[in-house]
Amino acid sequence: MAPLRRGSLRCKQSTRYATYSTNITGVGKISLTLVSRLRNVQSYSRTRGGTQLNTYDEVYYPSHSFPQTHPDRLATAATLFGMNPARVDGCRYLELGCGDAGNLIPMAFYLPGSEFVGIDLAARPIEMGRELAEELGLKNLQLHQMSIDDVDDQFGEFDFVVAHGVYSWVPPQVRDSLLNVCSKHLSPHGVGYISYNTFPGGHLRRMIWDMMRFHVRDIEEPQRRISQAQALLSFVSSSKEKDDLYIQVLRKELERTARFDKSHLYHDDLADINDPVYFHQFVDHAAQYGLRFLAEADYFEMKPHSFTPEATAILDQLGDDIVRREQYSDFIKCRRFRQTLLCREEVIPEQYNHWERVKYLYASSNLSPVATDPDLNSPKPAAFVSENNSQISTDHPILKNAFAYLGTKWPQVVSFEELLDASL
Numbered sequence: 001m002a003p004l005r006r007g008s009l010r011c012k013q014s015t016r017y018a019t020y021s022t023n024i025t026g027v028g029k030i031s032l033t034l035v036s037r038l039r040n041v042q043s044y045s046r047t048r049g050g051t052q053l054n055t056y057d058e059v060y061y062p063s064h065s066f067p068q069t070h071p072d073r074l075a076t077a078a079t080l081f082g083m084n085p086a087r088v089d090g091c092r093y094l095e096l097g098c099g100d101a102g103n104l105i106p107m108a109f110y111l112p113g114s115e116f117v118g119i120d121l122a123a124r125p126i127e128m129g130r131e132l133a134e135e136l137g138l139k140n141l142q143l144h145q146m147s148i149d150d151v152d153d154q155f156g157e158f159d160f161v162v163a164h165g166v167y168s169w170v171p172p173q174v175r176d177s178l179l180n181v182c183s184k185h186l187s188p189h190g191v192g193y194i195s196y197n198t199f200p201g202g203h204l205r206r207m208i209w210d211m212m213r214f215h216v217r218d219i220e221e222p223q224r225r226i227s228q229a230q231a232l233l234s235f236v237s238s239s240k241e242k243d244d245l246y247i248q249v250l251r252k253e254l255e256r257t258a259r260f261d262k263s264h265l266y267h268d269d270l271a272d273i274n275d276p277v278y279f280h281q282f283v284d285h286a287a288q289y290g291l292r293f294l295a296e297a298d299y300f301e302m303k304p305h306s307f308t309p310e311a312t313a314i315l316d317q318l319g320d321d322i323v324r325r326e327q328y329s330d331f332i333k334c335r336r337f338r339q340t341l342l343c344r345e346e347v348i349p350e351q352y353n354h355w356e357r358v359k360y361l362y363a364s365s366n367l368s369p370v371a372t373d374p375d376l377n378s379p380k381p382a383a384f385v386s387e388n389n390s391q392i393s394t395d396h397p398i399l400k401n402a403f404a405y406l407g408t409k410w411p412q413v414v415s416f417e418e419l420l421d422a423s424l
């Protein structure tokens with residue numbers, strides 16, 4: 001077994017963790033003659049001094065906040081689909097494979113009445129998360145270095161169980177354990193969140209992962225693996241006289257990897273285990289553990305926004321069969337990634353009339369009118385822009401007033417009742 005290699009990548013945000021690395025640089029020149037030591041750091045996990053370590057101990061993977069996993073989002077989806085989820089400000093929340101708790105820490109900070117628990121196999125990220133939580137004086141966050149396989153009854157019941165970026169990257173027995181934890185530890189109206197790579201889009205991405213993994217198969221040093229993987233994509237996508245569909249796909253992927261944090265390329269794309277599944281396979285797997293498809297964490301993804309009216313009408317023939325409907329939608333979209341919400345099989349989600357339950361919710365928005373003096377009460381269209389520059393326009397006076405009102409309240413939330421009063 002090779003000695004543990006520390007000091008190869010630098011933790012982005014802190015000099016305190018200087019033992020954890022140096023910078024990764026950009027795309028290198030391709031080398032086809034490169035054959036270095038036979039690589040053996042990429043095994044899924046191993047032990048040192050009695051502690052189980054995995055590749056995330058060797059190459060830091062900065063995690064951050066994922067709004068789609070916030071109890072707010074999960075409880076909103078559950079409410080729209082007819083469930084009675086726990087109060088966001090008084091819930092129990094478990095994150096599996098939480099890394100350095102970059103997602104958990106902000107939630108624990110802003111929701112002091114809720115209890116957060118995170119587990120991860122990698123020791124160093126958990127240590128980093130604990131140090132930051134202690135510095136912030138968080139009393140409502142516990143972090144454990146352990147495997148998903150070992151979560152036992154002592155953990156108790158949770159209103160939300162989340163695993164982001166884990167399912168596709170772990171061996172089959174850990175995927176089973178992940179669903180088993182959801183099954184055993186979700187409260188009756190609890191919501192599970194599991195994200196995973198999916199087909200058919202996964203086929204396109206796998207084609208690229210396979211080429212990159214072939215090229216770097218004998219390279220041990222992480223920085224070199226990353227720069228050579230990018231160099232290969234660059235080489236292949238620029239080596240034909242004329243562009244074709246294949247080259248366009250490669251170029252898109254090259255652009256995507258250039259935008260990535262390099263350690264994400266290392267862990268996500270070059271990982272030895274990276275297995276997409278079809279949506280229906282995931283749903284069948286969850287059903288083996290008494291879990292049912294509830295919704296996607298991004299509600300808009302369940303709507304046929306970009307489909308032709310003919311396609312929408314054909315999908316409508318599937319009626320209540322939400323799983324088949326979602327699967328055919330994935331075929332149309334060439335979907336690559338899903339963020340699926342699950343509930344216990346005893347819960348039957350309400351597929352219709354979600355608008356009726358909107359009145360139980362609160363709203364917030366950072367939209368502001370594009371015009372300096374917008375006419376909110378006429379049926380003339382008005383445009384609103386968000387902080388990240390997305391735009392929406394409407395000619396509906398009530399909606400125009402609602403957007404303008406929310407903008408003045410941001411970042412506060414307002415009840416549906418208050419919003420309606422202010423908009424009429």
Ligand SMILES: C[S@@+](CC[C@H](N)C(=O)[O-])C[C@H]1O[C@@H](n2cnc3c(N)ncnc32)[C@H](O)[C@@H]1O
Pocket residue numbers: 054056061062063064096097098099100119120121122125146147148149163164165166169170174267
């Ligand atoms: C791709 S990272 C995702 C980290 C974080 N959820 C995020 O999205 O930023 C996968 C994480 O799962 C952890 N992991 C892998 N196998 C595990 C296991 N058997 N038990 C617990 N954590 C595991 C890894 O250590 C790593 O931190």
